Amino acid sequence: MPKISERGIRIPESPIRKFVPYAEEAKRKGKTVYHLNIGQPDIPTPEVALNAIRNTDLKVVEYSHSAGIESYRRKLAKYYQNLEIHVDHNDILITTGGSEAILFGMLSCFNPGEEVIISEPYYANYNGFSIAAGVEIKPVTASIQNGFALPPIEEFERLITPKTKGIIICNPNNPTGYLYSKEELLKLKEVITTYDLYLFSDEVYREFCYDGHSHFSAMHLEGVDEQIVMMDSVSKRYSSCGARIGALVTKNREIIHTALKFAQARLSPPSFGQIAAEAALETPPEYFKEVHQEYIERRNFMVNALNKMEGVVCPLPKGAFYTVTHLPVDDADKFSQWLLSDFEYNNATVMLAPASGFYATPGLGKQEVRIAYVLKIEKLEKAMKCLDEALKVYPGRTL
């Protein structure tokens, strides 16, 4: 039998899915499992998007343009222009989710064997895309003590070699919820200018910024247009994860031209999803106000509840709907599994994503978990109570 590809073997198991079999077993036994492990919001998709699908008069579900439906790209460009991101529809390639935007960005900008620097903990799926594209991720470590702020720029510089071709940020950050400031973006601008690098900016959580902080996009950086590639998605903005519509956005036409070749090979992004996404641009502002308010309440409740638990440290995230939290446990992997297989409180338990899988450096994140606050307050209350009780009795407690 021929051997399968080695690169498949190199993809680490997803920290989000690692314990799914244990969760399934727990459910089979009748336990309620509160899913704080995955970024699947419970927020309804805007009616205007769903109605566009329900009212479709399509007769033939045809391929769209490989770069996406032009009317959608034109409207999306306006959405960006309203955010002071000055692009037109030719600077936008509609992709199958933000995922494909990352893959196309890597395939288009980096050669196999070239390196990118990413601040860890980082979105674990970057591993899959970088392995697919043959690109090496070099991590700089952000620390919980600094609330996962951008590591000192010298640490980026220390990693730069002739193979280094880019830096990837996710802003607001998944998994940490950290929102990069204008000052931090300006520091990154300096590095990419000095060392002639691309800056990939994954901004799918743009709408989720709290406490009056506004989002400073990498596309706002001046004089480095050709070096900035933005990844976007409708998944979180309109709670439309399953639509699989994202975008690769850049003023660098050579990148668009190259990415379009990969896009043409896969023919087109999903047509139904594009119909929903185009309609979603008409979502009324009240929708976002409500969602924003809901997440602030959830976050405040959760961060407060976590920090009240002895030995738990949870920085206040300024964006997205995640937090990476320190727990007083020997090994967050073991603890996460134990929660599902050995613990219950009022016949319920909690599913977390151990943070080790979000780090590239072995051994890091051992006492940290990512928690997604994607459940209603009533459920979050029960989940936090569960976690509190679990930490009291977990045999591997360190403090």
Place this chain on the structure above:
Amino acid sequence: MPKISERGIRIPESPIRKFVPYAEEAKRKGKTVYHLNIGQPDIPTPEVALNAIRNTDLKVVEYSHSAGIESYRRKLAKYYQNLEIHVDHNDILITTGGSEAILFGMLSCFNPGEEVIISEPYYANYNGFSIAAGVEIKPVTASIQNGFALPPIEEFERLITPKTKGIIICNPNNPTGYLYSKEELLKLKEVITTYDLYLFSDEVYREFCYDGHSHFSAMHLEGVDEQIVMMDSVSKRYSSCGARIGALVTKNREIIHTALKFAQARLSPPSFGQIAAEAALETPPEYFKEVHQEYIERRNFMVNALNKMEGVVCPLPKGAFYTVTHLPVDDADKFSQWLLSDFEYNNATVMLAPASGFYATPGLGKQEVRIAYVLKIEKLEKAMKCLDEALKVYPGRTL
């Protein structure tokens, strides 16, 4: 400015899209352009599929399982079982179009630098996927004289090196319309057994077999379960190209396991498309009868019309809805462009796909074009008349 990736530059321009700007210019000038260049059927999508979308009661458009909705995979397995393809839902990974199935297959089975053998002319988008995956395509040439039958097996063997890892076929074939026989499949089985290779079989045109010929799937080959990977799609079967739903099917669990890792990185296939595809499995048999009849009529008309033109040779395709046809011209690329920019008949012209882009060997296919019979007979008639007149006056005519 950092350099873009060299691999993007290596992707040849799509032979289907090559002359799109000329077609647009022709339309601007008021010419009718008959599109025989692209495999976008005009057949209506089954109502049952569209209704499933129109009647959706989804509140949140969530991610599906990364391998696809389980109920869909279970029903799809039954569809295969009815074709004597004995798989269950665990042997199926739902992908974003057949395109992603090819990419995942390559990423999962082949290491960068490994080689696959493909009979040319072949589906040009294999170039994009193989370059993305770092896999080298080695072509064996099928000839129009033999109606594009499988080249002698010795020619495959001649190309085998220690780097050779697989053979890819498309059956029925795009671009030639050739339908591989059971005997040809058995020959391929021998080669993959002797040399320990994978056989990828792209069977998205399975339903389009004519003249009483039945489809012999690579999955019907016995004793080589672990070496067969089938790629499938709903695009052509249900005229649902824009749904972007395909499948990777194999009894080799190690491949499924590995492909699932790439699938998890991109989270899930499109939810709306899966809803349509699942419903499409209930399409009444009359739909297929009508479609089948329609394509037979189109094919018969077109092949007949082509062969009546002096110097034109068009083999009778037994499957799919394409033909690769010999034209008495100096250069089919020049001719295809000339048709759009310099020719008109009754204020109309024809868009063809020059076949050179379907060959890997430079210089081949120079007098061939791929023609897709995806238009109604009335339009095909006009298109064939146009082509006939064009060949009479084309300055680069060779015969």
